[in-house]
Amino acid sequence: MKIELLAPTSAALPTLVVAAGERASVRFLEFFASAIRNPHTRRAYARAAGDFLAWCAGAGASSITAVQPLHVASWVELQTQTHSAPTVKQRLAAIRHLFDWLVTGQIVPHNPAASVRGPSHTTNKGKTPVLDATEARQLLDSIDVSTPIGLRDRALIALMVFSFARIGAALAMRGEDVYVQQRRLWVRLREKGGKTHAMPCHHTLEAYLHAYLEGTGIADDPRGPLFRTVARGTGQLSDTPLPQANAYAMVRRRAFVAGIGTKIGNHTFRATGITAYLKNGGTLENAAAMANHASTRTTQLYDRRRDEISLDEVERILV
Structure with a gap:
């Protein structure tokens, strides 16, 4: 489904929304814009909304005002056959929030998703692959820092390990977000929901x-992006922020060169840093604050200390 926020047209909207009239179309787009x-x-x-409304149209619903709880329940049941429980719960949440918005806008009389339950799902451990401290050090030491690219990659990975930064917050940093306070270097991270978080x-x-700031000259451009792409054919950093997909490709490439078999991603380093901190006597409360x-x-969910306990216990099975 394509959402055109600046110039909405009937072609950009699900047919069930168009069938409900202009007010419904505007309110539908306002949900995503506002x-x-x-x-x-x-x-x-x-x-999620596009898939659901397309399915409802195929099931015979004539308008978004005709959607009933049975439609939602049937669609959720189909989703459980092809998607994980957390994904289905997220998609159901999207439908609930959308119809809440339509109810308050007096487009539909009730929320058909309000009474529909999603699949049960509980977890006490995340699925993000984690490195142990030795592997993390192995990865950092394997990076050739004789080039601007190497200095950038080492600094980015270390930032995520030692500050528990999300990749999105790390890549949104500017040069001025690395600063001196109380005679120590600090970093400023802009997290989800517009929250600003600072850490020594x-x-x-x-x-x-x-080494990264001085070796690349980024220290002289405080308003520019901290982590940047490489200018084509030069081997030097450009003025363009490093996209998240490029960071992921870099991490995978660096792990391969370092001989690390674990299929890691950008989020690995956040979990790696938290686990290392807790293993060395850190408290859960301070880890949450950091x-x-x-x-x-x-x-x-990021605490993987129990993984080592499990591996040790498995080795006790002597046959």
């Missing part, structure tokens, strides 16, 4: 950031 600020959430919700640097991260988590329950 009610959802995060672009990733907006895209995910737009896909670990001495290793401090050394890597100094990771800018609203609840320690979220931080616990």
